Structure formats: structure tokens, C-alpha cells
Amino acid sequence: MTEAPLTPGEYRELVSAALRDSAHADTRPPEPHSLFMPDAHRTALYVDNVVVPGGRGVGKTFWYRSLLDDRLRELAAVEYRINRLRHVRVVPGHGLEMCHDLYPGTRVLRSLVEGGEEPYDIWYTVLLVSLGQEDLRGLSEWSDRIAWVRAHPGEADRTLERADREARAENTVHLLLFDALEHLHTDRTQADRLIAGILQLALRMRFGTGSIRLKVFIRPDMLKSATELFSDASKLSSYAAELEWSSTDLYGLLFHTLGNENGEEESGELARRFRVLTGGWDPEVEGGRHVAPLLLRNDAKSQEALFEEIAGSVMGRGSRKGKPYTWLPNHLMDGTGRISPRSFLKALSEAAEATRTHHSAHDRALHYESIGKGVQEASKLRVAEVAEDTPWVKRAITPLAGHLVPIAEPVVFREWKNADLPALLADDSARYAEADKPSAVRTGPRRPDDLPRLIDELIALGVMTRRNDERLDLPDVYRIAFGLGRNGGVPRPKP
Incomplete structure (x- = not known):
């Protein structure tokens, strides 16, 4: 019996159900069915690649947690054909979870740094603890552990050498993972020093041992500022693999998510029908995981044809505004692409909900106006994320609200001076330094009083771009929620 095609309403229900919690991925542990593996991420999982740069929401924490999970690591080893992942002992060196026995938390790190401890010594101690150094097991305070390592350098090094020999003999690798580095310290200068210590240790292990490795998931801006603090940092570029997403990767993720929806009975049935109708899904199921055919994972023509069934072929009543398949990622791209x-x-997800509310009789699951509404909501999410990670960015862009982009640089400087931005940024830095909460970690610009340098930092973060005529622009994913306009662009949300 032939499977009946999904109606627009059924497609809409499947999209809503499958993407309902997509904005909260960091709060849920990854599961086999949610494990999507873009081809571009393969090198990030190579054991010898020690630095994995990536912005907010690109999968740093997802991969950090997946590598710590034996089941997910095995799935990655199979699909990416990285046999070495089957022979690793993975331990967290820093992350969002509170693990005092394995690594110091934010308050402890702050105390250690203010007490004069060298960042490299802190992380060397964390590594030795992960290797099971016996003399450190009976010490509960990190200050005592670091003091022991400093007082016993020979024994510490012998522990490292012995662990490396044993791992080589067993053909295994000891892998220490680092994530959530924006939570290391309230002060950006101290955070840079702590990250530099991690990276120096990573380099030493990469060149000095055969079977002990660090893997550091880090924001690109934090990597850049930390690597300016030590001389051998250029060597890291040979052992770095950025987490990037192409448009085909994104649509591959969408179709993987639709085909692996396993929530309510009704939506699970819709996912099954979706797999049957699109065809070619891997019949092998690991922990409820279904693997999409290659054409849906990385072939643009096949993806576009399927997405047209969901969202139509034009972004309006004519073809002037383009096709939904290309329009959507183009309007979600930051200044670095x-x-x-x-x-x-x-x-x-928001487009599906908006279509259900305002265009329920539409002949596609997603109405083009609702896709624009979805971009507005995605912009709000992106701005909320950047405000959490780098609050100074919100401080800098807020005075520009109401202006049209592109905007001349002197106009930006004028608005910043009128808002007394350097003083506000200095006050923020002082207040964050006094905060005594791990959740209050903030990072600021490196030179808040240097307005041209602020522009350069915003460009490096992808929040701004500079046009050929020297005017400044903001990509839609930031512009919309920050309240700046653009002639003919996606409108700002109405109050």
C-alpha cells in the first residue's frame, strides 16, 4: 500500500513537534536520535586536533557531551570512520556541570588566580587529577593540590610520563575536554590568562606525549585574545578544526530532526511517514536513531525540492525576493558568514507556529510571511545569546537603535559618545568583577575607551561588517532585534 503524502497541516505539526525544544539544546543531554553528524565536523573529533573554535549555538557543548558519552562516541566513531575514538578515555577538564573533584569551579578559580596561582599550574594539576595521581586523591582543596604539584615537580612529571607509557602500551589515548570557557572568570583579562594556560598545556601534551591529549571547545574571539599571550600559539593553527555549518548541513540537520522525531505517538507516526515518503533512510536503528540518505544530508537540489514541499518556491507573490531555501540561511548569517x-x-519552529496562527489554510506548511516572522524571532534569540555571552555588545549597539544601515562610522562614534559608552563599559567591568555568582560571568571589550578598536572587535564577532565604501552594516540576525532598520529589508518586530 502506497503511503499517503503528508498534508501541509501534517508537515506543520511535524515541524512544530520536532523543533519545539531546539532553542534549548544546551540544557538537555544529547541522545542517539538527536546526534546529527555534518561532514564538516569530522576533523573536529580527530583526537590530535586540540582546538575546536565555534560561536554560540554551533555545537561545542553538544560535541563535548557526546564525546563524554560512550554510546554517542561509538556512533561517531562508526559514522565518521574514526577508529581512534574507540580507544580513548575521556575526562572533563572544565564544563558547565559542577564537578569539584575533577576541576575547580568559577569561585574557586577566581580565588586561585587572585591568590597568585599560575593558570598553567592550575590546569596541569587538573590533568594530573584526571590521570589518577595518588598523592592528589587525599587532597580535597584545589589550592592544596596545586601546592603539592608545585612542591613535587619531579613526581608530577613522572606521573605524566608513566601514564603516557601505559596508554601507549594499551593503544589508548587519555583525552581531557574543555568547554564553557566563558565561565572561567568574571574579568576578561583573567579569563584570557586562564585560557592561555589551557592552550599551553594542550600544546605541551601534543608535542611531548603520544597518548595524552586536550581538546578545547572555544569561542573564536576568546581563542584570538588568549593566543596573543604566549609565543608558541601559532602552532595551534595546525591542530584546530572549526565547527562550521553550510546551508546544506543546516537542511540536513532539519530533515534528520524531522525523521527522528520520537515524542508523542502522533508526531512519531508523522516522522515514520516522512521517512517512508522521502526514502533511503538507513534501516539500522541505534538507540532509536535513523540516518537520512546522503541526498537529504548534503545535496542542495534534493534538499531544495523537499523544502519546496514544506515552504513553497518563492518568498512572496512573485519571485523578486528569492526562494525560501536560500532566503532563510542568507538572513540568518552573521558578519563572518x-x-x-x-x-x-x-x-x-516560529514559522510553523506563526503559519498555524495566521495562515492555517495556506497550501504549504510554512507561509513566506511566517518565515520572515521566524527570522525576527531567531534574531531575538541571537541577540539574547550575545547579550548573555558578551553584554558589552548590547551596550554598544543599543545607542544605534532607530538608525538605518548601512551607517557611517562617524555617526556610530557620535552616538557612542552621546551615550558615554566608554564609561558605561568601565562601570560594567567593575560591577562584574565584584559579582560572586558563577552565572554572573561576563566578558568585556579589551579596550573600552578605544572606539575604533570597538568597531574592530564587533566585526571580529560577526556583529558588524564594513562595506567597500567604509560604511558599517549589521547582518539581519543582529540588526532586527537590536532595532535598526534597512530599506527593503526584513522589518523590525512591532512593539
Whole structure:
């Protein structure tokens, strides 16, 4: 019996159900069915690649947690054909979870740094604890552990050498993972020093041992500022693999998510029908995981044809505004050309809800006006994320609200001076330094009083771009929620 095609309403229900929690991926542990593996991420999982840069929402924490999970690591080893992942012992060196026995938390790190401890010594101690150094097991305070390592350098090094020999003999690798580095310290200068210590240790292990490795998931801006603090940092570029998402990767993620929806009985049945109708899904199921055919994972023509069934072929009544398949990622791209999968899935989720509310009789699951509404909501999410990670960015862009982009640089400087931005940024830095909460970690610009340098930092973050005529622009994913306009662009949300 032939499977009946999904109606627009059924497609809409499947999109809503599958993407309902997409904006909160960091709060849920990854599961086999949610494990999507873009081809571009393969090198990030190579054991010898020690630095994995990536912006907010691109999958740093997802991969950090997946590598710590034996089941997910095995799935990655199979699909990416990285046999070495089957022979690793993985331990967290820093992350969002509170694990005092394994690594110091934010308050402890702050105390250690203010007490004069060298960042490299802190992380060397964390590594030795992960290797099971016996003399450190009976010490509960990190200050005592670091003091022991400093007082016993020979024994510490012998522990490292012995662990490396044993791992080589067993053909295994000891892998220490680092994530959530924006939570290391309230002061950006101290955070840079702590990250530099991690990276120096990573380099030493990469060149000095055969079977002990660090893997550091880090924001590109934090990597850049930390690597300016030590001389051998240039060597890291040979052992770095950025987490990037192409448009085909994003649509591959969408179709993987639709085909692996396993929530309510009704939506699970819709996912089954979706797999049957699109065809070619891997019949092998690991922990409820279904693997989409290659054409849906990385072939643009096949993806576009399927997405047309969901969203139509034009972004309006004519073809002037383009096709939904290309329009959506183009309007979610930041100034560096990167797209966050979280923003992409959020836009689609909101588009489904807006279509249900305002265009329920539409002949496609997603109405083009609702896709624009989804981009507005994705922009709100992206701005909320950047405000959490780098609050100074919100401080800098807020005075520009109401202006049209592109905007002349002197106009930006004028608005910043009128808002007394350097003083506000200095006050923020002082207040964050006094905060005594791990959740209050903030990072600021490196030179808040240097307005041209602020422009350069915003460009490096992808929040701004500079046009050939020297005017400044903001990509839509930031512009919309920050309240700046653009002639003919996606409108700002109405109050």
C-alpha cells in the first residue's frame, strides 16, 4: 500500500513537534536520535586536533557531551570512520556541570588566580587529577593540590610520563575536554590568562606525549585574545578544526530532526511517514536513531525540492525576493558568514507556529510571511545569546537603535559618545568583577575607551561588517532585534 503524502497541516505539526525544544539544546543531554553528524565536523573529533573554535549555538557543548558519552562516541566513531575514538578515555577538564573533584569551579578559580596561582599550574594539576595521581586523591582543596604539584615537580612529571607509557602500551589515548570557557572568570583579562594556560598545556601534551591529549571547545574571539599571550600559539593553527555549518548541513540537520522525531505517538507516526515518503533512510536503528540518505544530508537540489514541499518556491507573490531555501540561511548569517543551527531551527519552529496562527489554510506548511516572522524571532534569540555571552555588545549597539544601515562610522562614534559608552563599559567591568555568582560571568571589550578598536572587535564577532565604501552594516540576525532598520529589508518586530 502506497503511503499517503503528508498534508501541509501534517508537515506543520511535524515541524512544530520536532523543533519545539531546539532553542534549548544546551540544557538537555544529547541522545542517539538527536546526534546529527555534518561532514564538516569530522576533523573536529580527530583526537590530535586540540582546538575546536565555534560561536554560540554551533555545537561545542553538544560535541563535548557526546564525546563524554560512550554510546554517542561509538556512533561517531562508526559514522565518521574514526577508529581512534574507540580507544580513548575521556575526562572533563572544565564544563558547565559542577564537578569539584575533577576541576575547580568559577569561585574557586577566581580565588586561585587572585591568590597568585599560575593558570598553567592550575590546569596541569587538573590533568594530573584526571590521570589518577595518588598523592592528589587525599587532597580535597584545589589550592592544596596545586601546592603539592608545585612542591613535587619531579613526581608530577613522572606521573605524566608513566601514564603516557601505559596508554601507549594499551593503544589508548587519555583525552581531557574543555568547554564553557566563558565561565572561567568574571574579568576578561583573567579569563584570557586562564585560557592561555589551557592552550599551553594542550600544546605541551601534543608535542611531548603520544597518548595524552586536550581538546578545547572555544569561542573564536576568546581563542584570538588568549593566543596573543604566549609565543608558541601559532602552532595551534595546525591542530584546530572549526565547527562550521553550510546551508546544506543546516537542511540536513532539519530533515534528520524531522525523521527522528520520537515524542508523542502522533508526531512519531508523522516522522515514520516522512521517512517512508522521502526514502533511503538507513534501516539500522541505534538507540532509536535513523540516518537520512546522503541526498537529504548534503545535496542542495534534493534538499531544495523537499523544502519546496514544506515552504513553497518563492518568498512572496512573485519571485523578486528569492526562494525560501536560500532566503532563510542568507538572513540568518552573521558578519563572518557563519550560521547558528540553533537560530536556523528556531526560525523554522516560529514559522510553523506563526503559519498555524495566521495562515492555517495556506497550501504549504510554512507561509513566506511566517518565515520572515521566524527570522525576527531567531534574531531575538541571537541577540539574547550575545547579550548573555558578551553584554558589552548590547551596550554598544543599543545607542544605534532607530538608525538605518548601512551607517557611517562617524555617526556610530557620535552616538557612542552621546551615550558615554566608554564609561558605561568601565562601570560594567567593575560591577562584574565584584559579582560572586558563577552565572554572573561576563566578558568585556579589551579596550573600552578605544572606539575604533570597538568597531574592530564587533566585526571580529560577526556583529558588524564594513562595506567597500567604509560604511558599517549589521547582518539581519543582529540588526532586527537590536532595532535598526534597512530599506527593503526584513522589518523590525512591532512593539
